[in-house]
Amino acid sequence: MTDPSVPPIVAPSVDLVLVLPILVVLGAAVVGVLVEAFVGRSRRFAVQAALTLLTVAFAAVWTIVAAVGDRVGVTFAGSVSVDALTHVAWGVLLVLAVPAVLLVLDRTVEPGGAFVAAGSAPVGSAGDRRQNLGSGAGGGADGPDGAPGPAPMQTEVFPLILFAVGGMMIFPAASDLLTFFVALEVLSLPLYLLCGLARRRRLISQEAAVKYFLLGAFVSAILLYGIALLYGWAGSIRFADIAAKIAGDPGTGSGVGNDLLLLLGLALLVVGLLFKASVGPFHLWTPDVYQGAPTAVTAFMAACTKVAAFAAMLRVFLTFLPPVQDIWIPVLSVIAVVSMLIGSIIGVAQSDMKRVLAYSSIAHAGFILLGVMSLSERGASGTMFYLLSYGFATIGAFAITMLVRRGAGEATRLEEWSGLAKRSPVLAAVMTLFLLSFAGIPLTSGFIGKLTVFTAAVDAGLTPLVVIAMIATAITVAFYLRVVVVMYLTPTDRADRSADRSAGGSGPGSRTVSGAPGTLLETTTAPVSVVVPGPAIAIVLVVCALVTLLLGLAPSLGLDLLDVPLPLLS
Amino acid sequence: MTTHWLVVSALLFGVGAVGVLVRRNAIVVFMCVELMLNAVNLSLVTFSRMHGNLDGVVVAFFVMVVAAAEVVVGLAIIMAIFRSRRSASVDDASLLKY
Numbered sequence: 001m002t003d004p005s006v007p008p009i010v011a012p013s014v015d016l017v018l019v020l021p022i023l024v025v026l027g028a029a030v031v032g033v034l035v036e037a038f039v040g041r042s043r044r045f046a047v048q049a050a051l052t053l054l055t056v057a058f059a060a061v062w063t064i065v066a067a068v069g070d071r072v073g074v075t076f077a078g079s080v081s082v083d084a085l086t087h088v089a090w091g092v093l094l095v096l097a098v099p100a101v102l103l104v105l106d107r108t109v110e111p112g113g114a115f116v117a118a119g120s121a122p123v124g125s126a127g128d129r130r131q132n133l134g135s136g137a138g139g140g141a142d143g144p145d146g147a148p149g150p151a152p153m154q155t156e157v158f159p160l161i162l163f164a165v166g167g168m169m170i171f172p173a174a175s176d177l178l179t180f181f182v183a184l185e186v187l188s189l190p191l192y193l194l195c196g197l198a199r200r201r202r203l204i205s206q207e208a209a210v211k212y213f214l215l216g217a218f219v220s221a222i223l224l225y226g227i228a229l230l231y232g233w234a235g236s237i238r239f240a241d242i243a244a245k246i247a248g249d250p251g252t253g254s255g256v257g258n259d260l261l262l263l264l265g266l267a268l269l270v271v272g273l274l275f276k277a278s279v280g281p282f283h284l285w286t287p288d289v290y291q292g293a294p295t296a297v298t299a300f301m302a303a304c305t306k307v308a309a310f311a312a313m314l315r316v317f318l319t320f321l322p323p324v325q326d327i328w329i330p331v332l333s334v335i336a337v338v339s340m341l342i343g344s345i346i347g348v349a350q351s352d353m354k355r356v357l358a359y360s361s362i363a364h365a366g367f368i369l370l371g372v373m374s375l376s377e378r379g380a381s382g383t384m385f386y387l388l389s390y391g392f393a394t395i396g397a398f399a400i401t402m403l404v405r406r407g408a409g410e411a412t413r414l415e416e417w418s419g420l421a422k423r424s425p426v427l428a429a430v431m432t433l434f435l436l437s438f439a440g441i442p443l444t445s446g447f448i449g450k451l452t453v454f455t456a457a458v459d460a461g462l463t464p465l466v467v468i469a470m471i472a473t474a475i476t477v478a479f480y481l482r483v484v485v486v487m488y489l490t491p492t493d494r495a496d497r498s499a500d501r502s503a504g505g506s507g508p509g510s511r512t513v514s515g516a517p518g519t520l521l522e523t524t525t526a527p528v529s530v531v532v533p534g535p536a537i538a539i540v541l542v543v544c545a546l547v548t549l550l551l552g553l554a555p556s557l558g559l560d561l562l563d564v565p566l567p568l569l570s
Numbered sequence: 571m572t573t574h575w576l577v578v579s580a581l582l583f584g585v586g587a588v589g590v591l592v593r594r595n596a597i598v599v600f601m602c603v604e605l606m607l608n609a610v611n612l613s614l615v616t617f618s619r620m621h622g623n624l625d626g627v628v629v630a631f632f633v634m635v636v637a638a639a640e641v642v643v644g645l646a647i648i649m650a651i652f653r654s655r656r657s658a659s660v661d662d663a664s665l666l667k668y
Contacts (some may be wrong), residue, residue, distance in 0.1 A: 125652035178629050185636045189643045196647055206651040213647050214660070217640055221606035224633065225583055228626070230612050232576075232617035236661055237625045288666040317585040432647050 010179050012077030014463065015232040016437035018066075019080055019173075021059040021090060026166040032414040041152075045113075049105040056101055059095035063087060073176060074569050078238055081315075083174035088384050088562050089172040089311035089312050096303040097165050099187035099540040103296035103395070104157060108534025109402050113153030114294050115197045123202045132199070132408070150199075157197060159192040162260055168304055172311030175570045177227045177237040177462060180312070184276065186409040187308060188281070189218050191301060195567075200409040201232030208292025215275075215285045220303040223272025229265030231439040239319050246322045266320060266328075267548065273316065277309035279365040280339030286351075290358035295410060298354060299398035302361050303391035307369075309388055313372050314380050318568055333465050334408035339366030340472035348479045353401050353412045356483065357394065360438055363476050364390050369468055374460035380564040382452035388558060389445030393437040396544030399537050400431045414530045421493030424530045428487045430545050435480040437548045440473055445558075452559065502509040575616040582609035596648045596658045600641075607637050 016023065028051055067087035075079045107113045112131075121127035131151040167187030172178035196209030227237075234242040246262065272284060278286040290298045321328050343363025350356045370392075371383035390520050404411050404420065404427075411417070421428035437446035452475065454466045533541065551558050586609060589602030611630040618626030652658045 011650050057577045120653075150643070154577065178625075178632055181629075182632060192643055192647060203654060204665045206647070209647045209667055210596060210651050210660070210663055211666070213644055214590075214596065214603075217600065217644065218606075219589075221583075221603050221610065224607065224610045225613070227629070228613040228617065231614065231629070232620070235617075235621040235623065238627060277608065321653055323587060455579060455645075505579060546588060 002342075013075060015073055017073040018071065018073050018075050018082045020068075021094070022166055022169045022173075023060050024062070025055055025059050025169060028052070028468075029162035029166060030408075033156075034155055036159070044155045045107075045152060048326060049101075050103050052158040052162055052488075053105070056094055056097045057174065060091065060098065063090040063094060067091060072124055072569060074177075078240065078570070079176040079179045080170070080173050081239075081569045082173055085315060085318075085380065085564050085568055086173040088381070088564055089307060089314075090169055091310060092384055092391070092562070093165070093168055093304055093307045093311075093387045094357045095388070096307060096395065097161075097300070098313070099160075099392070099395050099399075099543060100296065100303060101161060102520065102536040102540050103299055103399055103402065104161060106182075106402075106534055106536040107153075108294070109405070109531050109537065110199060110200070110514065112150035114402070115153035115157050115298055116199045117151035117153055119154055119197050123206070128202070133456075152201065154197065157194065160194055163298075164190040165195070165304065168308035171308045172315055173308065174312065174315075175239045177231060177239075177242075181224060181227055182221060183312075184272070187305070187374070188220065191215060191297075191305065195243040195289055195294035195299045195302075197495075198294040203291075203408050204292040205294065206292075208289045211284055211292075211464075212289045219272050219275040221280075224270050226265045226270075226272065228266025229246055229261045230269065231265075233259060233261035237316075238570075243319045243570065262324075263327075266412045269316065270332075273309060273313045274335065277306055277313060277365050278362055279369055280335040280342065280362070283339065283342065283362045283365070286362055287355045287358040290361070291352060291354045291412070295354070295402045298357075299395045302394045302398065306361070306365070307384075307387045307391060307535040309367055310383055311374060313464075314383060314564075315568060317372055318375060318412055318566065318570060325375065329373060329462075332369065333462070336366045336369040336373065336465060337468050339363070339369065340469055341366075341458055344472045344475035344479070348475065348482070351403075351414050353414060353417065353483075354398075354513040356414070356479065357397055357401070360476065360480075361394065363472060364438070366472065367450060367453060370457040370465060370469060373462065374453075376456055376460055377564060377566050378452070379456035380566070381559065381562045382449070384562045384564065385551075385555075385558055386449035386453050388562070389437065389449040389548065392544045392547040392551075393434040393444075393446060396541055396548070397431065399435045399533075399540050399544070400418075400427055400434075402537065403427065404528065405531055406528045409529045414486055415490075417483070418486050418490035420487040420530070422492060423528075427530060431487065432484050432542055433545055433548060435440045435483055439477040439550070441477075441479045443549075443552045444469075445548045446451055447556070448552060448559075473540055572620050575614050577608045579612040581617065582606075582612065583595050586592060589627055594661055596651075596660050599660060600644050600648065604637060604641075 032051055072083045117131040118127060142437055164187050167183050171187055172184035174183050182506045192209055192213040195207045195212050198205035230242060231237050234245045236242060263273050264342060275282040320448055340363050343359050343366060347356060347359030347363060368383055368386050371386060401412060404417060406416060437444035440446045449462040454469060457466050578665060583606050586606035590599050590653055593602060594598050595648045611633055614626040614630045618624060
């Protein structure tokens with residue numbers, strides 16, 4: 001009855017327990033969409049916030065338990081690989097996602113929430129103005145005096161964040177090209193939307209979303225072409241098969257990689273990864289998107305997207321590159337140097353706090369790439385440690401950016417930060433701690449991160465690169481210290497004078513768009529004020545500061561946990 | 571013979587990529603991205619036939635699904651900025667720079 005020449009179809013083994021954290025996160029995201037439809041408007045925020053926070057926390061705890069129990073394996077017919085790297089990546093990602101979600105759900109800094117109440121209302125329209133004027137459309141959050149406050153934010157933000165986290169979890173676990181691509185899209189698409197949903201300065205928020213979307217879609221098409229070429233070269237989409245073919249090619253040593261399909265395919269794939277990690281010459285979207293997106297989303301992107309992208313990069317590089325590293329290490333070295341230098345040199349010239357942090361993230365991406373390029377166990381665990389320490393410091397820094405405000409919006413121009421230390425010494429001190437950690441000063445986590453990554457790179461024979469990295473580090477110290485100088489040594493009255501100037505219409509901050517007065521940069525003569533953080537942001541700041549100090553003083557706490565034994569499963 | 575299809579696919583991909591770089595209307599840019607995705611699909615299906623396995627065809631189906639999801643998200647974003655600015659030109663949106 002059956003044709004003996006056709007092998008019977010064997011159902012793939014599916015181990016759902018291994019991938020339970022992914023299932024829980026994506027399942028909760030779907031439940032979140034249903035909550036939007038069925039739960040009353042007044043209770044929606046509380047339900048969504050609790051659901052998101054509990055889900056992420058549960059997934060984090062489950063991942064830690066599974067990692068301690070060493071429950072590893074490859075499932076879904078070889079397309080998802082849950083090994084030590086996956087566990088470490090999930091752990092770091094979810095631990096960073098918790099403070100990021102706390103920033104998103106804060107409603108004390110911005111009444112009603114930092115996200116727009118109706119994303120569909122055109123900027124400057126009557127509906128757009130109404131949502132901030134406290135008409136309390138739809139039973140909005142009540143102001144402190146009991147009067148109806150601004151309309152509450154769109155709670156679709158929470159399922160979007162969960163979908164993005166789900167994609168970020170699949171990304172480093174992906175062990176075939178198809179899963180890899182789908183995970184990339186699942187993590188990107190929600191982020192495009194989240195970027196465009198700011199309540200204040202909606203025009204630049206939407207502009208950031210368009211830029212991120214168009215460039216992101218372009219790069220995913222490029223990455224996809226790389227996938228097609230790799231499949232064409234190897235005849236399989238499994239990482240294991242492709243790696244075996246790369247390693248087992250008869251021309252190993254000199255000839256491998258000359259094969260045009262393999263070379264082009266890997267190159268296009270790597271471009272896609274570097275774009276997502278905002279490395280080097282593929283960084284052009286980063287400053288604009290980091291500046292335009294709602295600050296909580298920027299923090300989420302800066303910390304979590306980087307973890308996902310670099311963890312996936314670790315898997316791809318560790319699987320594919322060792323046999324052909326003679327060709328690839330020089331190319332990647334150039335990219336790492338370009339990234340460090342662009343980040344540190346252009347960063348010095350920035351005058352907007354969020355752009356300073358964006359260029360800092362580009363420079364750090366160059367440093368992290370050194371760890372990935374080491375192609376060793378120490379390099380892998382050093383990379384993850386760096387991502388953990390950088391993630392906490394950057395979330396903390398963006399949290400402080402949310403608190404410094406002028407009028408209704410955030411005061412992100414650097415001159416508006418002058419004299420912050422007098423106004424609120426504690427915040428300035430905590431910000432200084434984060435900046436010192438970015439700069440890699442000893443006794444902070446950033447120092448240990450740089451140390452582990454650089455030693456791994458030296459062990460891998462990348463010493464000249466490490467020397468350049470040291471120089472770049474010195475340049476970045478200059479621009480972090482510049483912020484510290486602004487906060488501590490510049491007198492406050494300068495900020496007030498600059499406010500007068502921009503009110504006069506000649507200052508750099510007085511750009512407005514016709515038809516949408518006041519919605520763009522909201523230049524006002526209102527003094528810069530520092531908001532007292534609500535419980536959510538306070539927790540984030542305390543946790544980020546403690547982690548930054550603790551990992552600096554006792555790095556073995558983190559380094560031991562983030563051990564990534566090779567070889568990876570696939 | 572099948573290699574001809576790879577050449578066609580590469581040409582289509584190139585046309586799409588050039589379109590993304592030179593066109594100024596966000597919708598047209600987006601359509602060029604779709605052209606690139608379809609060029610990749612052609613490659614995938616051709617490779618699938620050359621290798622005699624179905625992996626490439628399966629990937630092509632997933633690419634279609636992803637492209638559809640991308641359209642939903644992308645058009646929503648472009649609509650939002652068009653309604654605010656009355657323009658879908660990528661040159662007009664230039665508040666963020668340097």
